[in-house]
Each structure stands twice: as C-alpha cells, then as structure tokens.
Amino acid sequence: MAFYQQQDDRLPKSPAPLDYDLQSQKQLVAEATEEIKKELLEKWQQRYAGAQIFPDSLSSMNPALIDFLLAFNNTLFYNDLAKKFSLTQQQRDNLPKIVWYVCLNKKWEQLKVSLINDLSINTVATDQILGLLEQNIILHAKELAQQDFVAQRKIAGAQTADAQKQTLLSQPLNDALTKTPELGEQLITSEKITLRNFPEPVRPSIKNWLADYTFTIGYDNKDSIKRGNYIFHSQNALHLSPNDRQKLAYILKAHDDGSEITVNKNLKQIVFPVASPAPTAKPISATTPLPAAKPAPAPISRPQIPNPAYRPLSAQPPRAAAIPRPVAPNRPLPPTGPQNLTFQKPQTAAQPPARPASPQGPAVTPGNVSFSSAQKLPYEKIYPVKSDEVGATQFNRVNPVQSLPQQPPLEARANKIQSATPAQPAAQTKPHTAGPAPQQLPANQQPGDVKQSPYIIRPVFGNTEDTSSKKKPLPKNVVNLKDNFFQE
Amino acid sequence: MATEYFTDTILDRFVIPQIVFPQDTNQQKAALAWHILSLKDAELLLCGALAFSYSGIIAGISQNAIEYIAKNAPRRYRVELLESLKKNYVQKEVFEIAKSMDEDLGKNTTQNQDRIKNLIQYIKDNRGAFEF
Numbered sequence A: 001m002a003f004y005q006q007q008d009d010r011l012p013k014s015p016a017p018l019d020y021d022l023q024s025q026k027q028l029v030a031e032a033t034e035e036i037k038k039e040l041l042e043k044w045q046q047r048y049a050g051a052q053i054f055p056d057s058l059s060s061m062n063p064a065l066i067d068f069l070l071a072f073n074n075t076l077f078y079n080d081l082a083k084k085f086s087l088t089q090q091q092r093d094n095l096p097k098i099v100w101y102v103c104l105n106k107k108w109e110q111l112k113v114s115l116i117n118d119l120s121i122n123t124v125a126t127d128q129i130l131g132l133l134e135q136n137i138i139l140h141a142k143e144l145a146q147q148d149f150v151a152q153r154k155i156a157g158a159q160t161a162d163a164q165k166q167t168l169l170s171q172p173l174n175d176a177l178t179k180t181p182e183l184g185e186q187l188i189t190s191e192k193i194t195l196r197n198f199p200e201p202v203r204p205s206i207k208n209w210l211a212d213y214t215f216t217i218g219y220d221n222k223d224s225i226k227r228g229n230y231i232f233h234s235q236n237a238l239h240l241s242p243n244d245r246q247k248l249a250y251i252l253k254a255h256d257d258g259s260e261i262t263v264n265k266n267l268k269q270i271v272f273p274v275a276s277p278a279p280t281a282k283p284i285s286a287t288t289p290l291p292a293a294k295p296a297p298a299p300i301s302r303p304q305i306p307n308p309a310y311r312p313l314s315a316q317p318p319r320a321a322a323i324p325r326p327v328a329p330n331r332p333l334p335p336t337g338p339q340n341l342t343f344q345k346p347q348t349a350a351q352p353p354a355r356p357a358s359p360q361g362p363a364v365t366p367g368n369v370s371f372s373s374a375q376k377l378p379y380e381k382i383y384p385v386k387s388d389e390v391g392a393t394q395f396n397r398v399n400p401v402q403s404l405p406q407q408p409p410l411e412a413r414a415n416k417i418q419s420a421t422p423a424q425p426a427a428q429t430k431p432h433t434a435g436p437a438p439q440q441l442p443a444n445q446q447p448g449d450v451k452q453s454p455y456i457i458r459p460v461f462g463n464t465e466d467t468s469s470k471k472k473p474l475p476k477n478v479v480n481l482k483d484n485f486f487q488e
Numbered sequence B: 001m002a003t004e005y006f007t008d009t010i011l012d013r014f015v016i017p018q019i020v021f022p023q024d025t026n027q028q029k030a031a032l033a034w035h036i037l038s039l040k041d042a043e044l045l046l047c048g049a050l051a052f053s054y055s056g057i058i059a060g061i062s063q064n065a066i067e068y069i070a071k072n073a074p075r076r077y078r079v080e081l082l083e084s085l086k087k088n089y090v091q092k093e094v095f096e097i098a099k100s101m102d103e104d105l106g107k108n109t110t111q112n113q114d115r116i117k118n119l120i121q122y123i124k125d126n127r128g129a130f131e132f
Helices: A002-010 A022-047 A063-069 A072-084 A089-105 A110-119 A123-146 A149-167 A173-179 A181-185 A206-216 A224-233 A242-257 A410-420 A481-487 B002-015 B026-038 B041-047 B049-053 B063-072 B075-086 B088-105 B111-125
Strands: A168-172 A260-264 A269-271 A382-386 A393-397
Touching: A022 B002, A022 B041, A063 A089, A063 A123, A072 A089, A072 A123, A072 B063, A072 B111, A089 A110, A089 A123, A089 B111, A110 A123, A168 A173, A173 A181, A173 A242, A173 A260, A181 A206, A206 A242, A224 A242, A242 A260, B002 B041, B026 B088, B041 B063, B049 B075, B063 B075, B063 B111, B075 B088, B075 B111, B088 B111
Parallel strands: none
Antiparallel strands: A168 A260, A260 A269, A382 A393
C-alpha cells in the first residue's frame, strides 16, 4: 500500500505522457505516408514503364480478353461449378484450362468436345456446365476476341491524344496558381529548400520556391540578370541539377514575365517543356587540325630573395673545371626523352659537371628538371664540395642524376685510415665526422702539433671526412665522453 | 531528426517489409501478413519481386491483390510468386501463417485459410499468365 502511495506521489512530478496533440501528430504521419506512397508509386511506374507483363504466348490475345479471363470471380465460378456438379479437383482444374485454350485459339466449337473428353462425365451434366460456361464466360470472351484490338489501340491512342489536348491548358502562372492552388504543391526540384522564416527545410514545391524568390529578389522583378543570379547563386539553387535548374528558371520566368505555362487539368500539374540537351564540347577528331603552336613564353625572371646564408658564386674564386658554360635561355633545347625525367641513383664513376649558377636563378640544363622558383627544396640546398685543394670550396646544387663526390670504396677507405693512423688512440680518430679523408701526418709529428686552421662550420652532407679540423687536445681534467662513446 | 526517422520507417515498411518485420515465429510472420493485407493493390508491388518469395508476404496477398498482380505486375513478380508456391514447404508455411491469422481473429473463423486456398487455386487456374 505504501508502495502505491509513493508511486502516486511521483506521478505529478513526471512529465505528462501525452503533452502533445496526438491527433495532429497522427495527421502529420498520415500525410507523410501518403506523400511517400505517391512518390514511390511514381518511381515504380517510371521504372517498370516498359516491362513485359504477359507471356509471349498471350500476345495474340486482346488485352481486354486477358483481363476478363484473369478476373478472380472466374475462380469462384469454377469453384461453384465444381460444388454443384460434384467435380473432382482434377476435373475442376481442367475447366479453366479448357476455357483458356478455347479463348486463346478461338476454337469455340471445340469447347463441348473438350469438356466431354476432359471431364468424362455424363452428357446432361456436360451440357449444363457448357451452358453455364457460355453464359458467364464464353459469350463475353467471344465478343472481346472478335474485336480488332489493334484498331482499338489506335483509336484509344487517338482518343488519348485528343484528351491530352483537351486536358492541357495554357495560362499565366499567377492565374493558374489562383485557379488551381494544387499547382503550388508540385515539386520542381529534388532537395528540400530553406526559407528564411522557417527553422526547418521545406518541400521544394513551386509555392515555396516562389516564396524564397520573392523574399530574396522582390515581387515585381523584371531584371533577368537578377533572376539569373538567383537561379545560379542563391543558397537554395547552388546545388541544383541542370534539369531542376531549368525547371526553376521556367517557373521564375513565367512568374516575372507573366508568360503562359502549360497546365494539365486532370493531373493538376504544370507540364514543363522538354529539356534541350546541354551544349557539349565538340570532341576533337583526329582530322581536326590543331591550332598552331604558340611560341613558348619567355621565362619569367623572379626577383631573387637575398639569403644571408647564401654566398653568391661571383664572390668566390671561379673554378673553370667545375663551372660549365651556362646555357642561354633562348637556345633550343635538345630533345629530352623520358629518361631525363627519371631519377637515377648517383653514379660514382662519371660525375657530371656541376650546374651553372647564375645570380638570376638556376639556368635550364638539358636533361635536368628545373624550377624557376627561388625557393629550394631540402635536397636542392647548396652544400660545399671539397676540392682537392684544401680550402677551395665549390658550391653545387644537389642533382638527383648527379653523383655524390667521388670517394673510394668503403674498405679502401678503412684500410687507408688504419694504415695512416695505426698507433693513434681511438679518441683522436673521428670516423663518423663528415669531411675529406684525414691527412697523413708525418711520423715525428704529433696531432697536437698540427697548425690549426680557423674553425669553419661545414654542413654535414655526404661521407667526406674532414682533415682540416684537427682535434684540440683536451685539458687533463676533462673526459672526452663523445669519442669514448663512439669508440665503444 | 525525428522527421527523418519517421520518413525512413514509413519508406522501409513499403519497400522492404520483409526486412522491417521480424520473421522468427509464425506470429511475427502473421504480423507481416496483416501489414501486407492492409496495403492497396499497387502499393503491394512497391516491395519488389524478391519479397514474393517470403511466406509472410504471400500469406498477406488478398484476392484483389492477386488479381492486380496477375493483370499488372511485371514478369519478375509473377515468376517469383509462382516459383515460391511450387515449393511445398512454402505452401505449408503460408497456410500456417493464415491459420495464425485466423487465430488472431478468433471465433473459429477460417477466412484467411480460405483466402489462401483461393489464392493458390487462382494461380493454378491462370497458370498460363504466370508462366513465361
């Protein structure tokens, strides 16, 4: 009892189970159902418009006769006959077979013979069944079969054409909407549209589209440019398909100009003109002469951005062997094959000449892909190439095709290092540093005695060992952790 | 959101009733049959030809609906229906569903079982229009 009392106490606190209008909700659902049903049926009819309905064997029959024979009442009639004359199931099943056969082949006289043969019952019963069959089915079937249904179809077609003419009516859009308000509900596009005063998207009906249009442009617009802007650039019309846009343009033009539209009175729908195919680009045939090739535009010279880290080549001593003759930009390039666009592994055997460097940017070299941009990718950045002469550097651009600086094989280099510094402590060797191969010291000269050159920061690239930067002897109270680490 | 949910539900009940309605028991199949029975003639065809291989859907075909199917349905629908009814176990299942429907009605009625008998008989009678 106490439990129920508690529950009763809770009831007022909980929200009312039916705090909405059930009838209106039901009505909304019913309307939505009808709308969906209508759309589905239209789509179904479009899909199966030309579908085969009856087998080919029935093609010679008048469709009206087929429809008559397919009536469900016939089955009930056969059931009654079977009951009345106490026919077996087999005998009852033979009745429609006989009727179909007679009607299909128009052998009306053979009906009695077939009944006698297939039913194998007494003559009196056969005559009664024959009379009932003729009275209910065969007489009407004969009439239908004797009609020239081909001519009938033609007549029906002509009638429908006349009827169509009568049902189609031309009148101004505003008049049509006034006389037939249902026209405003006709959908002209596929996706819902947004009206400014409505929180939710609404049906893309003529009425809603016109509401949006008049809200955006105004009622008495005569400017086709404004209309065109709306059709192509308004928020609702942005994603329209060409066909939908054409329909919208037709409606809006009729609205603005007061031009007449065609209305189907029976269907209460506006009949849109058949959409003309959109002009497509004419395909270029093999025989179409191509336009004359335009002369290649002159290379655009970009202003070079001063890079503080970049030392212009002109400021450095030139090296005749490393700098090839720059190619003039107007000189025709030799034909380049596809192999010139593929990246190859650097070859150590043949080292191509370094690319010319000009203050106006990289010049075009045959066989290399070049870009006019002053910005450089990481692999394009300039790095110093150590020449044979100590201290002479040459700036080169890394080229994927171009090989790295020539080096002896790894084993030879290892042997060379071993033979050069057999007794040196490992702490003084620097196997992992970049730079040229270490210089051989005289036998009586200690590493600390080497005349030290000014320290130059060199970018670490490649595997060249640096000989110029000799190690300074560390103070006695400092442990060289780095070299000890590498030694391990 | 809710509108979309209701729209989808309504749409699915028309297009894929054999999926929307569970069919684990005869009672559930009978529920599908009642739904099919409530549809109008043309609406029955919206569910596609393959739906006519489900016993729950066949059990819901009314006399008017089968006449409409015979006169208007495309070839695939008829072939599917005929092939399904040729199978004995489908016929048996359809009759069980019809019996379950009659039990729902009570009063010892057999109207749904009679309807199914007539349906099968109609297809037998007009086999020439169903066989391609």
